[in-house]
Amino acid sequence: MKFFFLGLIISTSVLAEKNDLTHRPRSFLVSGGKAVFVDFIEASYKISYHVRNRSAQVIATIKFNTPEAGRPIFDSVEDPSSITLNGEAVYANEIKTPSRETKVRVINKELPIGSHTAIISVPLKTLLDWRDGGVKSAFWISDLSERRFLERYLPANLEYDQVKMKFEIEFLGNKTKQKIYTNGVVEDKGNNTFAISYPDYYNAASIFFHTMPETTSDEVRFSLKSVDGREVPVVIYVAKPALKGTSSLETLQALTTQIFHELEGDYGAWPHPSMVIYNAGQGGMEYHGATMTSTSALGHELFHSYFARGMMPANGNSGWLDEALASWRDKGYQTLYELSGTSRMSNQAYYTRTTDYSAYTFGERFMSLMDGRFKAKGGLKPFMRHILEKRLFAPLFVEEFIQEMSSFYGESVEEDFRKYTFGTKNSFQKSLSHEHPVHQKMSIEELHKHL
Ligand SMILES: [Zn+2]
Incomplete structure (x- = not known):
């Protein structure tokens, strides 16, 4: 043994x-x-x-x-x-x-x-911010x-x-x-x-790493009972004095509890040993079992603990997958049966490390389209659960995602991805680019305010 x-x-x-x-x-x-x-x-x-x-x-x-x-x-x-x-x-x-x-x-x-x-x-x-007899970093x-x-x-x-x-x-x-x-x-x-x-x-x-003099934060600690029997320890904290736009810790705790159970219901046990939430009132970025977030982005960011920091991208050309899936959830898991346009989300220059912005809009529509394509087989969600189980914490290329999806449904989706995500430019309905992405590009000055 x-x-x-x-x-x-x-x-x-x-x-x-x-x-x-x-x-x-x-x-x-x-x-x-x-x-x-x-x-x-x-x-x-x-x-x-x-x-x-x-x-x-x-x-x-x-x-x-x-x-x-x-x-x-x-x-x-x-x-x-x-x-x-x-x-x-x-x-x-x-x-x-x-x-x-x-x-x-x-x-x-x-x-x-x-x-x-x-x-x-x-x-x-x-x-870095040197103050209150210590440092914020x-x-x-x-x-x-x-x-x-x-x-x-x-x-x-x-x-x-x-x-x-x-x-x-x-x-x-x-x-x-x-x-x-x-x-x-x-x-x-x-x-x-x-x-x-x-x-x-x-x-x-x-x-996720954030340090400050201990007098300058407020927090609530509790645990959430996972479907796998674990008590997952959670901390939600806020800077003192609270920044504009932050909700109370009690509000965030209730919302976190609700989203945690929703996600576990759809995608299985929380993949991480703990959960850390910085109630920043702005921005939104995901880490493994952690996020800096606004109240409205909380669901999107916690979803990323499954897709982005569970199923992990290995390069810039696979970074759009989790943003498209997270946006698909944000918009209420819609279904489409046709889509016009194309994008280069999977086809940026070879060494690119960043995610194409089209992920939030055109990428979301593309996932809705794939949901429509496999409606008779339960849509996209059963595959999402499957790939998490198969590829948890093993960074992947978009080509591997395509292969996994093709073998899961028993028919090739290569042509769909080629047509909509391997284009030479982003060319789709103009109105899509006016939609607000959940993640904001934050300048260093804006980040400083949240230290
Ligand atoms: Zn995101």
Whole structure:
């Protein structure tokens, strides 16, 4: 029996690694060699906040495998102050991908196939507010603009790569105790130092992290009984004083409870160990079992804990799937039998990391159309439940989604996706583009207001 379980554990981690490798983008030529995407195995981040001199630093220790020889790629929006690779000092230039879709960092050192360790130091400068004898800091993300995942704050890899991440955090010179809201397991080590560990299926779009002096937030904690028998711990919190547009914590608790049961009824047990909700009154962004949200976006964001952070996109061209599905729910799961127009939601340039805006509108109509197509087989919802069970926490390409749908219904949907999502441009009914997307592009100034 023991061996059987050991076998199971080994095979899930092997599967995760295999999934990373099969979704790794193609290498490309840079001056002096070949830039290769790698597989992060473990990333430990030491994060130090120096309250007195108002500065913060990150030292990332990253163990990774190179499945092909070449210059390793990672990303960090901030310029690293130092990098050592297998003990040797190196540097990493910011390089544009071949069609100029995005930028990444390429280390100036050719590596053979194998295991390596990089230690990367970067200043943490984004979304910090030094006040009340402590600091407010968050690693909020967005998929609507370039390089707005974890790489905006810490050295990280692209969305395809799942990696075991750990934070070691120290706050130095505080006058108050810091509070941390996050979707990992927090260990308070005393003296304003904390260790946080995150599940090994997380990627650069998974972590919700928000810290502030403990006097500056209000919260309610409760648990929700899942259909699988678990009591899922929930925290809903709000900044003090409450920002414009926020509902009371009681209102949010009631609404959260109702949506939780609706989603479990449709798609099965809540896929995450806990739930964290930041009642920000604005915006809306999803994380694994967590969200920063307004009251009106709450249903959309919690849905994303199933589709986006349950069934996970592996790149920009698969990012529209979960937005289209979430918007389909927002609009009351409508059914269509015809649709005119086309889009390039699945057909952006190869290295694109962002989600096409058409997902919310034309993408929603396309899902309504697919629901109509399979009405006799129960519509789209049975497939959604099926793919969650089959592909939970295994980032996928749109091509794999198409394949899964075709084999689930026993007929090919390739032609439908090709016609409506693999176009060369977005060309559909104009009125659709006036609809308001749930996720707003938030400027850094707007994000600061919510710290
Ligand atoms: Zn969304």
